[in-house]
Amino acid sequence: MDRMSARPIQLLLLLFLSGLLFFTGLGSMGLTDRDEGRNAEAGREMFASGDLVTPTFNGVLRVAKPVFVYWLMTASYSLFGVNEFAARAPSALFGVALIVMHYLFLTRLRGPTLGLYGALMLLLNIEMLALGRMAITDSVLIFFTTLSLYGFWLGLHESGAGRHWIWAFYAGMALATLTKGPVGFAVPLITALLYLAATRQWRVFWQRGAPIVGLSLFLILAGPWYAAMFLIHGDAYSSQAKVHTVGRFLAPMEGHGGGWWFYFPVVLLGFYPWSTFLPAALYRAYQSWRECRPLRDRNHELPASGTPLGSGKELEWFAALWFVGVFIFFSLSSTRLPHYIGPLFPACAILAASFWAQGLKDPSTKGLRGSIHFMMGIGYLLAVGFASAPSLFAKFSGKMVKEFPFATQFDLGIGPYIGAAIVLVAMGLIGYFGLNDNRRGIAFAVAGGALASVFLVAILLVVPGLNRYAIAPPQELAYAAGLNLNPSDQLIAFGSTRPSIAFYAKRTVTFIPANEIDRLRKALGKEGRTMILLPEYFQDALPKEAAVFQPILKRYGYVLLGNEPMVTLPQGTKSTAPPPPKILGH
Template sequence: MTTARAPLHLAVLVLLSGLFFFWGLGSTGLTDRDEGRNAEAGREMLERGDWISPTFNYEPRYAKPVLVYWLMSASYHFFGVNERAARLPSAVFGLALIMMTYWFLTRLRDPVTGLIGALMLLLNLQIISLSRMALTDSVLIFLTTLALYAFWLGFQAADRHPAWLWLLYIAMALGTLTKGPVGFLVPLLTIALYLTATKQWRPFWREGKPLAGTVVFALLALPWYVTMWRLHGSDYAAAAQANTVGRFLNPMEGHGFSFLFYVPVLLIGFFPWSGWLPFAWYQAYRSWRNNGVAGQRDSGIRELEWFTALWILGTFVFFTLSSTRLPHYIGPLFPAAAILTALYWSRCVTVPNTTGAYAAIHTVMLLGFLLAGAFATLPWAYENYLSAKLVKEFPLATQFTLGIGPYAAATMLLIGMALVGYFGLSEQRRGGAFWAAGASLACVILIVTQLIMPGINRIFIAPPQELAYAAGLNLNPSEPFIAYGSTRPSLAFYARRHVLFIPANETERLRESLAHEGRTMILLPETMQRSLPTEAATFQPILKRYGYLLLSSQPMVKIPEGAPPPPSAVPPVLGH
């Protein structure tokens, strides 16, 4: 393995990861619902000192296993309780994923292919988004990828060493502690497909340590689950089943969507490299059909292409068959997509007349032009359609404008796709198409984060969070804080206390909650103030932010002297 270029490559990857994963990590408030729930569960774990049983809003949270909450709690301990610390584990594991992929491809191929594959994995909408959010997915993707890299290095690579196989089982166990059964199902499904396609089940049973590995997996993954079952009994078992088998068999929280849902998710989420991906996958399939079916083996790059193609296929089909579908579910296939596409791209650049090369360039350009059109029409669509749909939940939605950001993004995409065509449609200049595509995506991401997201945060995300923070500073633990007409989990994170979430149609429950001596505070959209019951008639508005009100049963609110400053994404609460 040539290593002369490695320091430069690593510097580029660290710099870009810092720019896209870490820079401004705490500049926006937590999104709802998953970010708010996860961040608050980690905060409560640190506050309570209970490292076994996660809670949200001081009630048991059985939806996800414990590993991510451990990571968030550790981050809070060292860096304080804020959005940046909540998201830091995702960014760190995103960086680790990029570095691991560079090392893996460099070891198996060469440093240039390693750099190309790592950049393809870094520069796409899905991985950047997941590495900047307080979700479980960045950690899960790293661990499922580590498991499959370890399988390849321990069982299939030319310089394989069986010690790598232990890491396969360790990574699956940690993945299971991150997001449940999917932590081992994604790797096992990929491995099963590969062993079946290459007729290697017998060698794997002999060399793959399946029995000893299962023991290692069980020793690492099962103790927490057994402890939770012993502590919480049938309540935990029922909730765990509902969030695993139940989520697969039945749509949950309205997230059913179409059977073809993941086709546009993959095309947009892996853009711009998604234009090359279908052709790369087909070439891998054709290679297997011409060689693998006949039993002709290739322990080198071609067989790695078969492996990554099956990794993509198995993960894509598995989550398509699931009744609950969300964009980030297919995240574990993105490392395979990056490797397969990088290997195909290497041939497009070095081998004349590579099958599909011209069609792939045209596909990239078509996707880019369509995405540019979507950005260009977004302000019109928002003003004439979307804003009216959002105004019930976001009071000032109709007064918000997207500004020049979407037009700037559309312009960069048009320029970028023109350059992709200029370079990519000429075999002599084709190498430049990769850099043009990557640069256009990078510019779009910067435009979104620097021009579009600040306005979205100011109007749609931060206002109720700012008021929740103020309420938390001024209420004793026994005094109620009511979020009326809003069920945003992030409010509990900013209030640093229990929040009584009451939907707008449950006025009787609100009346009962107001029968409390001492201070009571209500956070609600300004438009709902008139619908409050008579018991709240004496409540005075004390703070207002962009269409949201904080009411108090006692008119004066005093911010305690010496109170800690608001979280980084929360500006002063008075006014507006």
């Protein structure tokens, strides 16, 4: 197998671009609920308590996710303080690391040009950019499942010292399992088993893969924490863990369901613009496998010494099986969310990059022109959607008032119109260059540049307004409450039970849904200082026991009530209602 070296200029480009897109404004938006709020607070509680074994949220055992991301957040908080940037920094760092690893892997196998295409495709899509900027487990999970599968491939196909990469297969699975539970080993195992079955390399894996020693390594790395949790918490841990693993697979949780088709639009839009290459790339990999299958059926034993394994089109077969196996696995799960499918995106990037590189070499590549037309068609639809977003938001904002009380008081500004203009121009240029056999390479730069530009427009122009009026208001009030309440005092979040409130208050919070008035009455009967954080429109629903509570602070549709005056005001805060917001885009 030819060894091809990475080019420093390409690595610097990838580091700069991934750093720009993952870290720009990383801490400027409040934590989104519910997952970011829960994870960031669980990490904060671990940091505050010093207990590196038991994750908790709001003081209660949390087993929805294993411990590894909380360890990362604890380290991040110690470096950067307890804030949004620190909560999200591990995801961003692992996002950058994933792009670099993907580039080095493809460059090692197929050269720096295809490596660069593959790394840029993996970076420049909405799904990966979003996951790398959120305080959730998925960016870290994707890194470790990808490391595991790249270790499997290199350990199986490399000779000499390269065979030691097989240990990354087991170590990656173990760390992925510590990050998000059974899915951490399910994704690599499904892919590896499908590949071994399709290529008849079971004996090769038995000789090179050291499965017994590898299983021991997996258990040594992943087992101690799970064993400690079971010993410390017993059934309280095992029963809840079963609900969040087996139960999540068998039945929808928290309303996150969807039909069997759910992940088709997720891949199409989440991996756009490169997703338009996938149908042709998958068909090309399948055709190649069918053509080579008779030969492999006759000769599937270990080749003679010096004959490279994994040559030819086997990398595309591997990526196709990775994509199909993981796609079906998550489609079979009853609980479905867009970010669950993230671990198959590196496979998408391998397939799309290989197809594109082949198209540049051979303009007659089957499906190439159709894929470009497909990209343009989806792009024009997206441009129409962006241009329509402000009017649609204004039309339906009234239905969002329950979660965002000031939703009807602002709009999305000019950002969506700028995004629509960028996409329209880009689609025209992609058509002009992409359908020209001699200038097709420019279309890649146009597509990638358009995606990056639209993403930056969203971060710089759209997100600040949404954050100010929709995300930050209850968080600012929670922070103010946390400054004034002692550990023995009580903070009640009524009506709006966002987990991030606990993170900003830096204390336990009594979350009470709007329909549990009796529970609120009981909480208000406790002696001592109490504050209530709620949407303003819920004030009329408060029971008579809350009559003594007076408004302390207001923020864009939210109010903080207290039975005693506030002692400490957050810097730059006034205890009166804020002025009406400027209506963006007018």
